[in-house]
Amino acid sequence: MTDLYTKQERTEARKELQDCLTGVRWEDEMIEDGICPNCAGTGYQDAEDEIWCDEEQDYIEGNECDGWGIYGCDEGEMRGASWVEILQYDRKQADRKASLERYDFDTAVNEVAAYAKHMEDPRLAGQQVKIDYPHLGRYERTKVVTEGMRKAGLLKEDFTIWAFMEDFLNHKKN
Numbered sequence: 001m002t003d004l005y006t007k008q009e010r011t012e013a014r015k016e017l018q019d020c021l022t023g024v025r026w027e028d029e030m031i032e033d034g035i036c037p038n039c040a041g042t043g044y045q046d047a048e049d050e051i052w053c054d055e056e057q058d059y060i061e062g063n064e065c066d067g068w069g070i071y072g073c074d075e076g077e078m079r080g081a082s083w084v085e086i087l088q089y090d091r092k093q094a095d096r097k098a099s100l101e102r103y104d105f106d107t108a109v110n111e112v113a114a115y116a117k118h119m120e121d122p123r124l125a126g127q128q129v130k131i132d133y134p135h136l137g138r139y140e141r142t143k144v145v146t147e148g149m150r151k152a153g154l155l156k157e158d159f160t161i162w163a164f165m166e167d168f169l170n171h172k173k174n
């Protein structure tokens with residue numbers, strides 16, 4: 001698979017991240033996600049969106065956060081944190097790879113059949129499959145859900161909900 005980022009972009013981003021990390025775990029977790037540790041993502045100094053003002057005798061808007069180290073704060077997000085996109089991209093790629101490795105059509109169908117019965121809205125099964133198997137395209141996902149629903153005996157009872165899925169599959173066949 002081709003990499004979205006160049007070697008140089010990765011090297012620079014890694015260096016910038018290393019320079020920024022503090023060794024304090026909660027701070028570093030925020031930094032990796034590009035959340036400003038100074039305001040814990042709130043955008044306000046000391047994470048207080050309202051502060052008491054003696055002069056006004058009332059609560060007023062808190063002070064805006066002035067950022068973390070050399071990084072400014074944009075409503076709680078670190079401005080110009082080069083590594084965030086790359087780390088998220090890598091995480092997504094790793095998820096897809098793991099998903100591809102564990103995926104088995106029959107197992108996935110059985111999973112859907114098992115949980116769809118207990119779902120208030122069986123349409124949510126599609127979202128669950130998307131979460132469990134992010135590498136699947138729409139067509140394969142629909143196939144898994146439709147088969148799972150059929151197995152659970154839900155397809156006939158609620159044909160109207162699933163009609164669009166059948167339409168989609170028929171359309172694909174033709």
Ligand SMILES: [Zn+2]
Pocket residue numbers: 036037038039040041042043044065066067068073074075076077
């Ligand atoms: Zn901040």
